[in-house]
Amino acid sequence: MSRSKEELAGISHLGSQNTKYQYAYAPEVLEAFENKHPGNDYWVKFNCPEFTSLCPMTGQPDFATLYISYIPGEKMVESKSLKLYLLSFRNHGDFHEDVVNIIMKDLFKLMQPKYIEVWGKFLPRGGISIDPYCNLANGEAKYEKLAWHRMEQHDLYCMDKVDNR
Template identity: 45%
Template sequence: MTNSPELTKQEELKYGERAIAEGKLITFPNPRIGRQYTVNITLPEFTCKCPFSGYPDFATIYLSYSPDQTVVELKSLKLYINSYRDQYIPHEEVVNQILDDFVSACDPLEVTIKGDFTPRGNVHTVIEVHHQK
């Protein structure tokens, strides 16, 4: 790859950055429709940026859901979560946005998303949101 001015921004991205930028939540059919069960997912490397200071914020995101017709594909979830890395977004909004996007993609029977943010300046924040059909 050269530094040619003809290259677009998308072509300049490394393959991982491109996968994150193009990523969206993907689902597949629930293999056990009719049986209620819980899927627990932990995403320990979440990061975004504080919209006020620009400092990075780090969190562990806990996602717990009971699927209905579809189940989320884990690699797509990883890429989706990584897309927040350079976004300036408050803790409260990011957890609510993840919930909205997850419900829109998967339409689960119920889901709880918890963002456990690493303390900064002696303040520890945990945001938890829930949705039920």
């Protein structure tokens, strides 16, 4: 089941040979498309092992693997636009906790998913790694319950093996 041109209206990055790379925070590069299965609950997960941003105090680079998971509603994020968006943090200075929350809120604004979570696993600097996690639900009771359960159980059983440090 392929997508029609109408369904892909507004998607400008995918397939473009003239990609412009932003190296400063650029949420405007994010693009979304219609979810063909909005009545189904299912997970979409992006693993982003080469994320970089800058420390706002020292200007030194921070490296992380980002995990972005969501249950789509009517819209889904287009992956090339997500790559360009994440690249736009390359010269953006913010604390790790701020970065994951900004990403989550920008994606929530774009898609209005049923549920979304962002987990950043930053490489250590100065002997300490920071792994901020945030989530957000659309207000519907079952997704609010999921959000609290995921927060309450977060990292309790070390679900993901950390092998990048």
